[in-house]
Amino acid sequence: MQHYNMNLTLKVWRQRNNKVKGHFETFQVKNISSEMSFLEMFDVLNEQLVAEGKDPIAFDHDCREGICGMCSMHINGRSHGPWDQTTTCQLHMREYKDGDTIVVEPWRANAFPVIRDLVVDRSSFDRIIAAGGYVSVNTGNAVDANALPIEKQKADESFAAASCIGCGACVAACPNASAMLFVSAKIAHLALLPQGDPERKVRAVNMVQQMDTEGFGSCTNIGACEAECPKGISLENIARLNREYVGAVFSGSPRG
Amino acid sequence: MNWKNYFTTSIGKKILVGATGLFLILFLVVHCYVNAMIFWCDGGKHFTEAAAFMGGNVAVRILEIGLFLGLGLHIIQGLMLWSQNAARRSVRYEVSAGNKTSKWYSRSMGLLGTLILLFLILHLFHFWAPNRYGQAFDAGWKEEDLYEKMMVVFTPMWVVIVYLLGCFSLAWHLMHGFYSGFQTFGLATNRYKGIIRSVGVAFAILIPLIFASMPVYMHFMANSHP
Numbered sequence: 119m120q121h122y123n124m125n126l127t128l129k130v131w132r133q134r135n136n137k138v139k140g141h142f143e144t145f146q147v148k149n150i151s152s153e154m155s156f157l158e159m160f161d162v163l164n165e166q167l168v169a170e171g172k173d174p175i176a177f178d179h180d181c182r183e184g185i186c187g188m189c190s191m192h193i194n195g196r197s198h199g200p201w202d203q204t205t206t207c208q209l210h211m212r213e214y215k216d217g218d219t220i221v222v223e224p225w226r227a228n229a230f231p232v233i234r235d236l237v238v239d240r241s242s243f244d245r246i247i248a249a250g251g252y253v254s255v256n257t258g259n260a261v262d263a264n265a266l267p268i269e270k271q272k273a274d275e276s277f278a279a280a281s282c283i284g285c286g287a288c289v290a291a292c293p294n295a296s297a298m299l300f301v302s303a304k305i306a307h308l309a310l311l312p313q314g315d316p317e318r319k320v321r322a323v324n325m326v327q328q329m330d331t332e333g334f335g336s337c338t339n340i341g342a343c344e345a346e347c348p349k350g351i352s353l354e355n356i357a358r359l360n361r362e363y364v365g366a367v368f369s370g371s372p373r374g
Numbered sequence: 375m376n377w378k379n380y381f382t383t384s385i386g387k388k389i390l391v392g393a394t395g396l397f398l399i400l401f402l403v404v405h406c407y408v409n410a411m412i413f414w415c416d417g418g419k420h421f422t423e424a425a426a427f428m429g430g431n432v433a434v435r436i437l438e439i440g441l442f443l444g445l446g447l448h449i450i451q452g453l454m455l456w457s458q459n460a461a462r463r464s465v466r467y468e469v470s471a472g473n474k475t476s477k478w479y480s481r482s483m484g485l486l487g488t489l490i491l492l493f494l495i496l497h498l499f500h501f502w503a504p505n506r507y508g509q510a511f512d513a514g515w516k517e518e519d520l521y522e523k524m525m526v527v528f529t530p531m532w533v534v535i536v537y538l539l540g541c542f543s544l545a546w547h548l549m550h551g552f553y554s555g556f557q558t559f560g561l562a563t564n565r566y567k568g569i570i571r572s573v574g575v576a577f578a579i580l581i582p583l584i585f586a587s588m589p590v591y592m593h594f595m596a597n598s599h600p
Binding site: 129131140142192194195196200221223226227228229291293294295296298326327329330333334335336337338339340341342345346352353354356357358359360361363364367368 | 384
């Protein structure tokens with residue numbers, strides 16, 4: 119594809135902190151290359167703002183190769199932009215054409231308060247993990263590949279669930295701001311493996327309890343989370359979480 | 375955590391909505407089966423016999439109490455979920471993904487349910503309430519002639535239109551609700567979700583379509599036999 123340059127209008131959410139109300143500010147960016155990533159386009163804008171003596175726009179980013187889960191941004195109504203199974207850092211400007219207007223908002227959920235501009239506090243996810251998303255005993259170094267037999271199907275499903283990067287796009291996309299896809303991925307990842315099996319019941323109870331405490335909404339099986347997940351985490355995991363949870367509660371699980 | 379406070383958690387709440395929803399789906403099948411007997415074209419003979427059995431049977435009367443409890447729970451819990459979930463995002467998005475990432479009816483279950491509830495109030499007022507009142511006070515626990523009553527109720531066109539709108543709302547509610555109930559119980563696994571979705575779509579089209587044809591049929595029957 120031939121590369122080209124474009125001029126864009128950006129409507130970006132600005133908010134000093136979570137105590138004050140935010141608002142949209144409109145910016146013009148010029149000569150953006152179609153080869154740039156979306157975050158590089160923001161770098162250009164921020165350099166322009168710094169040169170003008172204005173506050174740059176705060177946004178989250180880290181690896182910029184689609185695996186860390188740090189970048190966020192709700193772009194023209196879509197978490198991580200319009201491309202399927204793509205993080206914002208991997209969204210490239212060839213998606214847009216000269217003269218486009220792009221609206222960029224932070225993840226919006228009460229459980230993800232805005233820290234500044236497009237940066238939100240996702241530590242609620244950390245607290246859910248801390249409530250049970252781990253194996254308590256030290257399992258030592260990785261054992262020889264065939265020393266611990268695991269059924270192929272279970273290994274594959276666990277691996278698929280483990281590919282969740284905890285970015286929060288599921289919460290951002292869900293009309294209920296529910297974190298069920300994230301929690302279900304963590305539950306499924308561990309419940310399917312022998313190392314995670316002994317604690318599966320208490321884990322399900324405690325993680326769901328923490329999810330509710332953090333103020334996420336209830337899942338109503340809408341499916342926007344699955345559609346927006348950059349790692350393709352399936353709704354099948356939510357069905358599994360429901361089963362795990364019912365099993366844990368009605369078999370008299372250890373107290374949460 | 376024990377089962378007593380289970381139903382107050384986010385998963386417990388949706389289990390309640392799902393369980394009562396699947397119970398109401400079973401009720402729809404029975405209701406549709408009995409009412410479809412009007413299509414025998416025998417002046418309502420088969421239908422009246424079936425209705426008399428349903429209306430005069432003690433077991434069915436007891437099940438009816440369960441039905442109202444289930445319906446009430448479904449409505450209250452559903453509306454509570456709707457309002458609680460709406461409060462989880464105080465600042466709304468400027469631009470929404472719309473139908474690109476989800477179906478409009480999946481996002482509108484609260485609204486569709488409310489429309490069905492409004493229809494249901496009218497429906498109970500038309501048939502259930504006068505029938506039970508009549509049974510208790512006038513006819514010595516006998517069913518009214520419901521076939522005749524349908525003719526009277528469905529004579530004006532506006533009633534037919536309201537009933538068609540009720541069936542329309544029901545169809546979209548079921549389009550999400552059928553699959554969603556199975557997903558909530560963890561049954562929509564990769565192996566079964568395809569068939570659950572297909573059966574759900576067929577159910578959501580077929581049952582409301584049969585229901586919708588009833589007021590239309592009775593309207594024309596009433597107007598052809600003045």
